[in-house]
Each structure stands twice: as structure tokens, then as C-alpha cells.
Amino acid sequence: MKIGLLGLGTVGTGVLHLINQNGKNIEKKIGEKIEIKKILVKDPDKKRAPLADGKIIFNPDDILEDEEIDVVVEVMGKEHPALEYMIKAIKKGKNVVTANKEIIAAYGKELIKLAMENNVSILYEASVGGGIPIIRPLKQCLAANKIHEIKGILNGTTNYILTEMKEKGLDFEEALKDARxxxxxxxxPTDDVDGFDAARKLAILCTLAFNKYILPEKIYTKGIRSVSKSDIKYAEELGYNIRLIACAKVDEEDRLEAWVHPVMIRKGNPLNGVNGVFNAILVDGNAVGEVMFYGQGAGMMPTASAVVADIMDVKNNIVIKNGYEDANIVSFEDTVSKYYIRLIALDKPGVMSKITGILGNKDISLLSVVQKGVMEDTAEIVLITHIASTGKIFEALKEMQSLKEIKSIKSVIRVEGE
Known part of the structure; x- marks a missing residue:
């Protein structure tokens, strides 16, 4: 099997090394040798791994027009020109393997349709979770299940930042600097810390878990910039960890609820103990129950592992032909959850009664109210609500912000568990 490799950055180099290192074992498994014939790069002066000697080319058509090349592996990143190269490869009757979550999330429906029309495969295991096998299990091992919910930590950068904030008492900017x-x-770091990376991955998982096609921009997305070390500390006192969670499920009316948001996860929940750069994905199926996929969500060799596994699946004739339907999307305001709210208010009589009055008028009851400290003439107040409509929470927050006694609303975080 002859491969054309588009890109020789971190992942491309990992693919090159993995095929060289494990080539004989791979050949035994699929009954054929895998050979990287040509590698497309942009910079002619950049130093390359010796394994790439004699394979480097600068014109994409040297790969796309080569009739000997069976599989085009796209590891360039970004949407363009990678998308155009993938389209041309498919039209030329070549199988495509990609790690490009931006393209699969935004154009997956069209690319799968084009691949079906040209009787080739497009495989993208590495686009979600790096080396964690999740795409393939959803397509194959769990395909007989009706999936109720899929939920997880899909971004290692944000998970590392939140872990460091807790373990070292850092604020967000300090932890981000350390991560850099x-x-x-x-x-x-916008894509990571503002949740856009997780939203793209969740969009891909929605198509596989629920057969529902959703664009990432239709997913309500809130990142972790507003999470402070105070929130981390208060969460720990209450028995929680804060994690950036991506969640999707289908309701009884076949509508898709999908969001990315900071969440307080109760100790005892499997996602609570996922630390550092690790990712974890919980899948709840009606036959299998709840299963968890855990591992490194990024990095050279974990991602290369998923890419090479897809190359092997091309040889094994694993062609997935999905016809997705457009999702009927549940508004985020129509979701329900407990909420943690941290605000700064004037330290004077009657303020709490105004806050609780606003919440009561929106049918929001409180699980707990704690005044954490007084700073000059202001107090820091932490509220945790019972399960309430997100839309009502937003309405209440807007009304609170209009009060002259409320100086600022610092954090709004969803809460899971008792």
C-alpha cells in the first residue's frame, strides 16, 4: 500500500516514525507492506527526519495525480488548502485519512457523501481524542446501541490548566503561561481555552453517536477564561472538581442538546479524576450501559497511532457509509442544571433578599448560600441553585446585574451530582 503524506509537522513525523518502527508488525496484521512514497511539505529549507530522505515533494499534484498512491494522509492542519487537496484526492479515487477536526466538523457531511459517490473511504479517528479510540467504537463496537448521552473532557490544554490551578493554586493566566x-x-490559545476545539470534536461525535449533523457554531460554547482560583478552591471545599465538559444527548422529541461549558463534577464521577493533559469520554448506550474511553488526547505518537490504524482499516476494507440527518437543536436556554454563581455585592442589609427575590420570581430555589468574605464595603457571595432552567438562570443574572448593589458576577458554572 503506497501512501502520500500531506504534511510533515508533529503528527506527520509521528506517522513516519511509527510506520518505520512497527512496519513489520503492521504488515503481519494486514498482509501487505505500507510504504510512504511521497511527502508534501511547504518549507524547502526546514530540517527533516532522515526517514523522509528522497520522499519530499513541494507540488501537491505529485501525490494527487500519482496513480500508484492508494491512500492520501492529510496531517497539514487548518482548513485550506487541506480541504481542496482532500476533495481532489477523493475524486481521483483515493482513500483519505485525516486528523483534521476543523474540516471534519465543518465539511464532514459533504466529504462522506463525496467518498460514497467515488466508492472510497474517508477515515478520521485521530480528529477526536488523539490516540483514544472513540470514532471506531462508535461506528462499529457500539453501533448496535441506541446512545443516550455522550459526555467528556475533549481538550487536554484546558484540562491541564484546570489541574494546575487546583494542584498549585495558580490563577488562570499563570496556569496558561505554564501550559505554553x-x-x-x-x-x-483561543481555540482551546474558549472551548472551540472541544465544540468541533463534539460536533463530530454527535454525527456518530446520534446520526445528527450539527455545525460547531451551533453548539453553545463557553470556555474557562472566567474560572478563577477562588472557584477552584470553593469547588474543592464543596467536593467538586471543575472541568471543561462537552455534552450531547437526544431528548424524547428527537432533538439534540449539545453544549461545551465549565462544570463542577462531583467526586466519585469518573470524569472528576481525569487530570493533566488526559482526555476522557463517557458513552451511555441502552445495551452496554456506561463505558469510558480514557487516554492522551494529543501528542505526536498517540495521534499517529490513530492515523496509522485508519490506514490499516483502508486495507481491511472498513468503509463506513453514513447518511446523517440535520439535527433539530435544543436551545441551550432550554437545558436544565444546577448552577454555581459567584458574585461581588455591596455588604449591606437587604442585598441577599433582593438576590433571592429575583431568583424566586424565576422559580429558582437555592441549595446553598455562602458569604465567603468581606473586602472593604463589598462581600463575595457563592450561590448554588437546585436544578433550574438555564434560560431562567440567564434572566435572573441579567436582572441581578442591573442592581446597583451588585458590583459584578464573576462566575457561572454548571454543577453535576448531589
């Missing part, structure tokens, strides 16, 4: 220094965060 260790190579876990990009120079521009």
Missing part, C-alpha cells in the same frame, strides 16, 4: 512553556498551549 511546556508546549501544551499554542501562542494563541
Amino acid at each position: 512553556q511546556k508546549g501544551y498551549a499554542e501562542s494563541d
